[in-house]
Amino acid sequence: MLRSCTAGLRSIWALRGRREGAPRLSMDLQPARRLFSTEKVIHKDWALPNPSWSKDLKLLFDQFMKKCEDGSWERLPSYKRRSTQESEDFKTYFLGSALQTQSLWKKAQLFTRGFEDGLGFEYVIFKNNDEKRTVCLFQGGPYLQGVPGLLHGGAMATMIDIALGSCTGGAVMTANLNINFKRPVPLCSVVVINSQLDKLEGRKLFLSCNVRSVDEKTLYSEATGLFIKLDPEKSST
Numbered sequence: 001m002l003r004s005c006t007a008g009l010r011s012i013w014a015l016r017g018r019r020e021g022a023p024r025l026s027m028d029l030q031p032a033r034r035l036f037s038t039e040k041v042i043h044k045d046w047a048l049p050n051p052s053w054s055k056d057l058k059l060l061f062d063q064f065m066k067k068c069e070d071g072s073w074e075r076l077p078s079y080k081r082r083s084t085q086e087s088e089d090f091k092t093y094f095l096g097s098a099l100q101t102q103s104l105w106k107k108a109q110l111f112t113r114g115f116e117d118g119l120g121f122e123y124v125i126f127k128n129n130d131e132k133r134t135v136c137l138f139q140g141g142p143y144l145q146g147v148p149g150l151l152h153g154g155a156m157a158t159m160i161d162i163a164l165g166s167c168t169g170g171a172v173m174t175a176n177l178n179i180n181f182k183r184p185v186p187l188c189s190v191v192v193i194n195s196q197l198d199k200l201e202g203r204k205l206f207l208s209c210n211v212r213s214v215d216e217k218t219l220y221s222e223a224t225g226l227f228i229k230l231d232p233e234k235s236s237t
């Protein structure tokens, strides 16, 4: 698996030096990823295969894409920046935020999508709306190392937060995250995060997840999270 990651990295270096935002043709650089353009901005969907994806990740991706065919599952697209509407929703609550300044707003992006292909967070999330659950396929790259050869716990916590968040909807914030790290995750390996909504109580969403190896034999982590739907009557700043 590590070898597959290394092989992927070779193609990554070939792509280095090409900066996002610079004028370019979508098909020229990353044919596997869908791009659509408005007048000025190119929104790239990052939850699609790229050359750094290991065989395991591609295989699981294909399996879940098949499950999407009858409509029971959907693949969630992933962008570096939230849509204008989503951003407006959050701005409503955080009126005093530094992001109100135009220059910062333009620079801000989801930090899990800020790495070159294969070096950081490679992931895709599939959602089953009826069952109120998601499956996140995650391959943590070499820049996410903690203890040598192993994935940093903070990187795992980040993915758990995102995975649990994907079971919610609308404007929510993480209020509590509780993680039990049971086994260390080898760097560049693929893990599967199964998340579900356990309970909805007013504005409180109680969620849980587990993180397992592809063969399901290793339980790496278990976590619970509390997310709060933001109250339109309140502003947090």
Ligand SMILES: CCCCCCCCCC(=O)SCCNC(=O)CCNC(=O)[C@H](O)C(C)(C)COP(=O)(O)OP(=O)(O)OC[C@H]1O[C@@H](n2cnc3c(N)ncnc32)[C@H](O)[C@@H]1OP(=O)(O)O
Binding pocket: 076, 161, 162, 165, 166, 172, 173, 174, 175, 176, 202, 203, 204, 226, 228, 229, 230, 231, 234, 236
């Ligand atoms: C597909 C892509 C998905 C992407 C997902 C992205 C994931 C990224 C998510 C994040 O990183 S969010 C950033 C980290 N989180 C924060 O910075 C949150 C900081 N905290 C807050 O802003 C506020 O505390 C919060 C908005 C969460 C709640 O404030 P509110 O004023 O709206 O709620 P309030 O304090 O009235 O509490 C509402 C209920 O929740 C309960 N509650 C709030 N915080 C709690 C807590 N920490 N533990 C337990 N209960 C809590 C509170 O007791 C109360 O219960 P009851 O309704 O039963 O009375």
